[in-house]
Amino acid sequence: MGLCEGRVVIVTGGGRGLGRAHALAFAAEGARVVVNDLGVGLDGAASGESPAGRVVEEIRAAGGEAVAHGGDIATGEGAASLIATALDTYGRLDTLVNNAGFLRDRMLVNLGEDDWDAVMRVHLKGHFLPLRHAVAHWRAEAKAGREVSARIVNTTSGAGLSGSVGQGNYAAAKAGIVGLTLVAAAETGRYGVQVNAIAPAARTRMTEQVFAGLEGVPEDVSPLVVWLGSAASAGVTGRVFEAEGGRITVMEGWRPGPTADKGGRWTPAEAGEAASRLLAEAEEPGAVYGT
Structure with missing residues (x-):
């Protein structure tokens, strides 16, 4: 029995990098996985690829269960269809991992309004809308008297916690995700939902240009995400963790x-x-x- 045996898990941005590693790690622990990915480039432009389908094939080849979702989760329709895919395919939803995002790095004086809006949209709306639709489902379950042991894992960044030169839009969006995590944890606990965030550091296609010195790989981060997304993390909510290589840090945030x-x-x-x-x-x- 794996740590997530019987659970149904959604991973947004699950086609590459951290998302792919998370999806494969959940499947290895017995979860049935909905892999969401639009298949866009580093800057959010359409690439014509279908990375979610490839990850689903990997999971199935290893004996697991998975389904792909290619909708835009920064739209209400796309986020709703994502949750519906889990429910229609597997009959339940237990964990949502919000991971989708891209970069449009510029120094502030060169940062265009479109680049600001695009990054805010994918990171902040792309976290809020799936979260909102997932919580609506879990609230309905709780009100119907059914037991809920749900988990949401959001993805912030060291840029959002400390700032990062040349990434004003990304840092602001990732800091916003921390605020969203704290509010969601406070509001949804009554329905059996726990909400936490990770600030991962690993070599991916998003970080190899900006943070060339990173040595950790996405697979180093996924074990913490899997634990947070499992029933084993009972009682842990409203927390932010840094994860890099073999190091895990509980961030203590703003205190008086x-x-x-x-x-x-x-x-x-x-x-x-x-x-x-x-x-x-x-x-x-x-x-x-x-x-």
Whole structure:
């Protein structure tokens, strides 16, 4: 019996890189997998390929069960059809791994509005819409009195946690995914849903140009994703993990640091003096990638 025996798992962006590794790892642990991928290039442009189908073939060749989905999950119709594919094919849905995304890197002064919008769309809408449709299903199940042990694993990035020079759009989108994860975890626990995020670091076609020094591979990240997507992770929700190679880190996020309270309104000069004192007591922020 694998860790995910009997579970039905959706992986978006599952045709290549991290998504492919996740899909294969879930299947190896007994899950039936819906592999979603539009088959686009690194910048989101259509490529005419069908990588989801190839991953499905790999899973079936190894004795597993999988089905491909080629819809655009950053649209309401595509996200709804993704959830419907799992339910129509396998009769249930247990885990959603939001992984789809692409890059359009530019320094801020050269970053076009279209490039900003495209990256926000695929990462933020591409997380929100599948999550929304999956949670609607699980809420209905819970309200009907059926037990729900559902999992959502979102994909943020070190760029979203620390910033990354030349990736203002991507960093902002990935930081937004952290906020979405925290809200979703707080709102959906009552329905039996756990929501966490990973910040993976691995050599993929997306990172080999920007972070050439990365040595980990996607398969190093997938074991944590599989565990988070399984029933074995009961009680773990609203967390963000970094994963690179053999290293796993629980990120602790924004916490209140040194504080000063005058009990009334500051003057600008007083506020500056107080802020300077507090900064002297505070920890230095981490370095931004690329600096």
